[in-house]
Amino acid sequence: MGTTKGLLLVVIAGAAFFGSRIAFGWLGRRWIVVSGAEYLLLGVILGPHAAGLLSRETLDSFAPFTSLAIGWIGAQIGARLILPTLVRIPARLYRVAIVESLLTVATVTAIMTVALAWWLPLPWEMALTPALALGGIATVASEGSVRVAAESAPDRGPVLEQLEVSAAASSVIAIAVISFILAVHHVAPAGPGRPPTTTEWAVINAGIGIVGGALFHLFLGDDVTADRLFISMAGALILVSGAAEFIRVSPLLATLWFGAVLANTTRHPTRIVASLDRVQRPLYFALLIFGGANWHPSVHAWALPVALFLIVRIGARVGSGRLSARWNGELPALGEQWSWGLVGQGGLAVAIALSYVFQDNLPLPNIVLTAAILSVLLTEVLSARLIQALLRFRFAAAIRRAPAPNHEAR
Numbered sequence: 082m083g084t085t086k087g088l089l090l091v092v093i094a095g096a097a098f099f100g101s102r103i104a105f106g107w108l109g110r111r112w113i114v115v116s117g118a119e120y121l122l123l124g125v126i127l128g129p130h131a132a133g134l135l136s137r138e139t140l141d142s143f144a145p146f147t148s149l150a151i152g153w154i155g156a157q158i159g160a161r162l163i164l165p166t167l168v169r170i171p172a173r174l175y176r177v178a179i180v181e182s183l184l185t186v187a188t189v190t191a192i193m194t195v196a197l198a199w200w201l202p203l204p205w206e207m208a209l210t211p212a213l214a215l216g217g218i219a220t221v222a223s224e225g226s227v228r229v230a231a232e233s234a235p236d237r238g239p240v241l242e243q244l245e246v247s248a249a250a251s252s253v254i255a256i257a258v259i260s261f262i263l264a265v266h267h268v269a270p271a272g273p274g275r276p277p278t279t280t281e282w283a284v285i286n287a288g289i290g291i292v293g294g295a296l297f298h299l300f301l302g303d304d305v306t307a308d309r310l311f312i313s314m315a316g317a318l319i320l321v322s323g324a325a326e327f328i329r330v331s332p333l334l335a336t337l338w339f340g341a342v343l344a345n346t347t348r349h350p351t352r353i354v355a356s357l358d359r360v361q362r363p364l365y366f367a368l369l370i371f372g373g374a375n376w377h378p379s380v381h382a383w384a385l386p387v388a389l390f391l392i393v394r395i396g397a398r399v400g401s402g403r404l405s406a407r408w409n410g411e412l413p414a415l416g417e418q419w420s421w422g423l424v425g426q427g428g429l430a431v432a433i434a435l436s437y438v439f440q441d442n443l444p445l446p447n448i449v450l451t452a453a454i455l456s457v458l459l460t461e462v463l464s465a466r467l468i469q470a471l472l473r474f475r476f477a478a479a480i481r482r483a484p485a486p487n488h489e490a491r
Contacts, residue, residue, distance in 0.1 A: 120366045121431070121454055124373020135374045143371060145319060148332060150368035151432045152322030155333040156314075157357045158252050158429070159290075159340025163350050174243055176409045177402075178250035181420060182220045184401035185251075185394075186258060190216035192393050193386070197445070201381055210262060211445040214437050217258030218453050219394040222248040223427035223461060226468055239414045241472055244422045247402075252429055253337070259433045260286055260331035267329060268442055286330040290338025293321040297339070298346045310356045331436055333429075365428045369457075372431040375438060376454055379447035390452045391459065398423055422468040425460045426453075 127134045193212035198205050227241075227248050264283045269276035277285065297317045301310070321339050322332035340357070344350040402420020406412040434453035438446040 120369035121373040121457055124370040125376050125454070126373075127370070128374035128376060130377040140371065140374055145323070146367065147371045147435070148322045148326055149315065149319050150364040150371070151332050151435065152318040152336040152339075153357065153361060153364045154368070154429055154432050155256065155322075155336030156318055156340035156343075157354075157361055158249070158256070159337035159342075160344040160350070160354050160357055161249065162253075162337075162341045163344050170246060173409060173411060174246040175250065177243060177405050177411055177415075178247040179254070180408060181247060181398075181401045181405035181423075182251045182254045184404060185220045185397045186213075186216040186254065188216075188397040188401065189219040189390070189393055192397075193390060196386055196389050197448075200385055203444070207444050210266065210443060211437075211449050213258060214262055214433070214443075214449050215390055215452055217255045217262075218426075218430050218433050218449070218456070219390070219397060220251045220258075221255045221426050221430040221433065222251045222398075222423035223425035224248040224252065225427050226425040226461070227422065238472070239411075240416065240419050240422070243411070243415055243419060244468065247420075247423055251423065255429065255433060256331070256333045256337055259436050260334040262443070263329065263331050263436070263440060266440070266443055282330055285328070286325060286334050287338050289324050289330070290321055290335035290340075291342055293317060293324075293335070294339040294342025294346070298343055301347070310352065311360065314356060315360075326439070329440065333432060333436060368428050368435075369431060372435055372450075373454060375435060376450055377447060379445065379451065381445065381448065383448045383451055386448055387452045387455060391456055394456065395424055418471065422471050424467065426457045427461065430457055 124135075125131055129135065129137050129140070190209075190212045193215050194205065194208050197203055197208035197212055201208070222244075224245075227244050260283065261279075264279045264286065267277075267279070267282050297313070301313060318336055318339070321335050325332040325335040340353075344353050347353055399418070399420050402423065403412070403417050406415045406417075406419065430453045434450045437443055437449050440446070
């Protein structure tokens with residue numbers, strides 16, 4: 082049995098490695114495609130509720146690897162929150178991004194709460210929790226798709242700048258949402274004394290990452306050689322994300338703080354980001370495989386709520402982007418369709434859904450994971466091409482609006 086598990090891990094790691102080389106390399110440059118959806122489908126097929134090659138016991142034995150993949154995503158998002166870079170970004174970009182993300186969360190949460198309470202049926206307070214998780218997942222935008230499309234963009238105009246800021250802001254807000262859910266529904270530990278409150282659990286959650294980042298900074302010092310940085314960072318992320326999972330708080334929030342503290346205390350933040358990016362792709366594909374393998378059908382009537390989520394998410398994303406740009410006076414510069422560039426979803430959506438599923442006390446975990454998987458399957462492949470088409474359309478529109486040269490003045 083141990084040999085079989087080891088062989089499966091080698092096969093999954095090999096598939097993730099070669100997939101990252103092909104899909105993020107040649108396919109991304111040649112066809113403007115961000116691959117990954119097929120790895121989710123592969124995980125579903127290999128999982129215990131399809132071919133059964135990955136049993137539940139096998140998936141449980143791979144839990145540290147899944148924890149590392151989730152933690153790596155959180156650290157990568159946090160490492161990009163470098164204060165000197167953030168303060169140089171115009172405030173208008175933050176306003177549009179934050180308002181758009183919060184409107185998306187609120188709209189999807191409200192509609193899904195009503196739908197789940199009516200369709201299943203459930204008490205309102207029970208329906209609110211999975212609906213809020215779906216709202217957090219809905220606001221996730223694929224930063225990878227934006228980066229791939231930016232490489233072939235004809236111009237770094239206002240739309241591309243807004244998409245980059247909005248994708249990053251939506252990731253932070255989505256992690257905050259799932260962290261809030263886990264803090265609110267945290268099971269009180271056994272033993273004497275008063276259990277921590279929701280706010281205290283949130284502080285503990287962030288404190289794990291802050292302390293971990295500070296200790297790792299002291300351990301690493303000024304030695305940022307590639308090999309030592311990767312090995313020590315992998316160990317630190319396993320420790321931080323494992324500690325968060327052990328006390329049943331969000332590993333994404335803990336590792337986000339870990340990455341942010343580390344990037345803002347070192348004198349070489351670009352090397353930290355580069356080290357995280359170097360291994361992110363294989364871990365991203367491995368996370369998708371394990372995310373798909375953890376899927377199993379819900380005992381509830383899940384088809385209608387999931388289909389409704391897929392429709393509501395796109396409508397809320399596009400409508401919220403338009404309203405946010407209008408309220409902040411940026412609609413003429415961005416155009417009414419700019420938020421179509423945020424429709425694609427990446428690995429963070431699956432990581433959030435897995436963080437929800439791994440808690441035993443939260444309602445409708447399988448519906449949340451199913452919605453996340455289908456949303457990634459339907460949007461990820463074409464999201465980069467959609468952004469590219471949007472950027473080219475705005476670039477052509479800007480050229481048409483430009484005043485013609487005045488030849489008579491010569």
